[in-house]
Amino acid sequence: MTSPSSTPRWWAWKPSERRHVIIDSAVALACVIGTFVWSGPQQFAPDFGFPLLGSDNRLIASIPLALLTGAAAMVRRRKPVFLVIVSLASWTMLSAIAGVVFGLYALAAFETSRRMMAVITAIALVAVGFPFWRLGGFDASVPISTALCLAPTLLGLWSFTHRKLVGNLLERASRLERERDLLAEQARAEERTRIARDMHDVVAHRVSLIVLHAATAEVSGDRERLQLTKKIRSIGRDALSELRQVLEVLRVGDAPLSPQPRIEDIAGLAAQSRAAGVQVDVETVGEVRPLPSIVEQASYRVAQEALTNVHKHARNADTRIRMIHGPEEFRLIITNQRPPSSPAPDSLPGGGFGIIGLQERIRLIGGTLSCGATLNGGYEVEAVIPLPSTGTGS
Template structure:
């Protein structure tokens, strides 16, 4: 039943119980009289109106109900007022104050006419019992409301974590696809360009390189796609690490880029750190060939105390050696910077004073290392 319908019924009941006809059988009261119509009718309307607004103004209703008891012996409104004050305030202190005052006002005429034996049980029934019931109902409603809010908040936080996890996973897949596709396809395009420039010389050798790069790209793409299809666990194929830098540099040298590798690959390093460093070198060498041509490039991977330092430095390249037409979305450096950040490191990428470019990453070997 709607709350306003209940309020209407209770308001009518309070007004009807305050009329002289309903209170005629009561022998208790401050005034044993027959009030005129012009007096009791407005009083009844006032009590009913206060009962209608009792949810928002419980103390006003309590005062009007006590006044109705004093002048017209309307006891039902007092019972409802006690319940309402306790249920709306949910305060033991305020309820105790209200109950004590109501006990005096209600119990005094009953005690005067019937003595303590009559006043005590009736006063408890009229004043104390409704207040206790109101405290119970109000406190229970508050607890249920708080539990509901906590459940809703927990659901919102869970949905937020799910959305964040999906966003992180999409970003991770995007980085993997970029690293695999961009590097391998760029190598294939560069080899095809070199094949075109040779006018058929060494065609078999270059075509073999293109095929080898294509097969490697397919293998890595299958590994990435298997992550999307796997329902229980990630694929067991190892990800490239520091030991694979030699092959990566050899592939770049085959394109005519003079690369010098200085790598301390000994010792142990977390697999995610090794993979992140490998991807940084991969992206940096790809950018060297795309944007600088065939400049002298130096790759250094050095172990320091508790961390790994990577630098990829290339000199300025000749404009005639640059490869045009290779697509670039501008997300490569952002992707490797995010990879380094996820393993707890920092990456800087900036041009040098002599026209070259420097990519430097510092990654801790202990501590945060995860996606």
């Protein structure tokens, strides 16, 4: 009894596999019919020896040759030379030309050795053109040989080149997509590592303050010790809150200790841009209150990248930075106007992953970052960062 796993399931084949089987079957059927029913010009036999077999033996030989030509046509993609050899034998013995036409096309389309293809095509030209040359001379042989041999060969060469070109383009597109995904993932990893370095500095700063206040409390009086204890509690709560937000992205390794940017430093960025020729206005809306250090650092990075993009791509267009302090969230909106002119050919290049890194940074602290063109032809970057509902204490 045949197991279900050993039963061929043609309906489960890929569409390309089914299409190849249908085409190969149609070509094989055409070769079988063409070889079987083709009797060839009768005048070839007495004058030129084509076909080699007489009319009495031709019917008997046509059956196995037709079946052999059809079988060769089924494997024409893997063995095109075999199909050409069998078809030339059918042409020589029976004057059957259908297999030669399909064989030369398959030879040019699927044979990788161009030298072998050229040699076999030349042999086919001689074999097909010789009886017509004997019958009608050069004027009859050239157009017939061109139509029967060179035309399918050229069509097969075009198919081979087109298939190779499409394959190369698909492979290149796939490789570029993999490289882009790799670069995007690398940008995210670098941004996570930078966040870890930032948090290293923040936590180190908080812990240093705790140690310093604790050491002072040891030698202070009761009243001053109570105040220092409240400060230690507040600092420790802030450190734990910030550490909890990015605990998943901390990396093991050394991190350079350097002062971390704050919200106030955005005004310094605007001043630097104005010194470079960009009109940058900074606007603060709402009740200003202390923000977590990680929120300030992320906001600074967003403003820094947005102003950098203005310099690169907007040719110093007028820009406005709005910092909106809300009760539950902090919004940072950077909007530049329509550039006065198109970017110069030698403008500063961009890696294309700055925004990806910022989106990853903002996402890890619970916020969102969006960017896009404005209706007046400018560009806008907006970061929305939720704020903790608990206070920091005193």
